[in-house]
Amino acid sequence: MRHFIGGVMILGLVLIGCGAALAGTALEEADALYAAGGLENYLAAIPLYEKAVAESGSDYETLWKCARAHRDYGNKVKQKAEGDWEDLCAKHGKAGMQFAEKAIALAPEKVEAHYYYGLSVGIYSDGVSILTALSEGLKNKTQESFEAAYKIDKTYNRGGPILSLGRFWTVLPWPMSDEDKALAYFREFQSAGFLDGSDEGKVYMAELLMDIGGKDNETEARTLLQAAAQSPETYFSDWAKRLLKDLD
Numbered sequence: 001m002r003h004f005i006g007g008v009m010i011l012g013l014v015l016i017g018c019g020a021a022l023a024g025t026a027l028e029e030a031d032a033l034y035a036a037g038g039l040e041n042y043l044a045a046i047p048l049y050e051k052a053v054a055e056s057g058s059d060y061e062t063l064w065k066c067a068r069a070h071r072d073y074g075n076k077v078k079q080k081a082e083g084d085w086e087d088l089c090a091k092h093g094k095a096g097m098q099f100a101e102k103a104i105a106l107a108p109e110k111v112e113a114h115y116y117y118g119l120s121v122g123i124y125s126d127g128v129s130i131l132t133a134l135s136e137g138l139k140n141k142t143q144e145s146f147e148a149a150y151k152i153d154k155t156y157n158r159g160g161p162i163l164s165l166g167r168f169w170t171v172l173p174w175p176m177s178d179e180d181k182a183l184a185y186f187r188e189f190q191s192a193g194f195l196d197g198s199d200e201g202k203v204y205m206a207e208l209l210m211d212i213g214g215k216d217n218e219t220e221a222r223t224l225l226q227a228a229a230q231s232p233e234t235y236f237s238d239w240a241k242r243l244l245k246d247l248d
Contacts, residue, residue: 026052027062034069039080042073046092053099063103064112070096071116074123079235086127093124104145111156114149118142118164130173139176142168159194163201170208182208199231203239210243222247 030048033041049066056062074092077085097120103113121142125133133139146168149161166185169178186195186205195201206221206228225247228240 026055027065030065030069034065034072039073039076042069042076045069046073058102058106060103060107060110060113063099063106064110064116067096067098067100067103067113067116067120070099071120071123074120074127078123078126088127089123090127093120093122093127096120097124100145108148109152111149111152111161114145114152115156115160115164118145118149118168121145122164122167130171134173134176139172155192158197159189159192162189162192162194163198163204166208167204170204170211179208179212183212199228199233199236199240202228203236203243206240206243210246218247 026048030045030052033045033048046066046069049062049069052062053059053066070092074089074096077088077092097117100113100117100120103110104117107113121133121138125138146161146164149156150165154161162185166182166189169182169185171177183205186201186208189195189198189201190205195205202224206224209217209221209224222244225240225244229237229244231237231240
């Protein structure tokens with residue numbers, strides 16, 4: 001009997017080890033695809049991340065990386081703006097939110113899941129509209145997630161939580177938007193040295209400065225946009241060029 005019980009225990013440990021190895025393999029393959037970048041690789045990584053989630057049970061790293069893949073795929077789809085991109089943004093933004101929420105429940109003290117929850121809401125909103133997202137009560141959840149990420153590690157992903165809060169307070173419809181808060185976060189992003197390497201940040205900040213108005217703000221916006229117009233990322237260089245035309 002003892003030999004039988006011991007054998008069962010050993011078999012159980014072997015099976016657990018095999019499951020962990022399989023999950024690790026799926027996660028490693030997904031990580032490699034994600035690191036390669038691009039819309040197709042992000043899409044190919046998603047089922048592998050989901051496989052790793054299913055095999056590992058509740059693993060924080062696997063969950064937040066799955067959320068990131070869904071969000072970043074949705075973001076690439078939005079930037080291409082082809083076909084049923086809005087439906088895809090809604091689908092993958094919502095999936096990103098769900099995986100990030102599970103990760104937050106496991107480790108609320110860590111930055112990644114809070115950050116990607118907020119970004120996933122943004123992609124979901126691009127698909128269904130900001131007003132629809134607000135009607136679903138996502139404003140407070142998004143704010144809380146970005147603020148949690150900011151508090152835990154505002155330098156994460158090259159100042160991502162700072163930039164995200166600046167954009168958050170910019171794009172909310174009146175009377176919820178707050179230009180003063182938005183500009184304060186963009187100034188912090190700038191003073192921390194992150195703006196120089198972020199064409200996305202340059203466009204966001206310039207757009208806000210243009211909305212605020214005034215000669216000095218428009219002059220600064222022009223400088224930022226002229227730099228962003230040289231971006232290797234076509235989405236942001238084209239956006240910068242459109243805004244420059246508005247200044248002329």
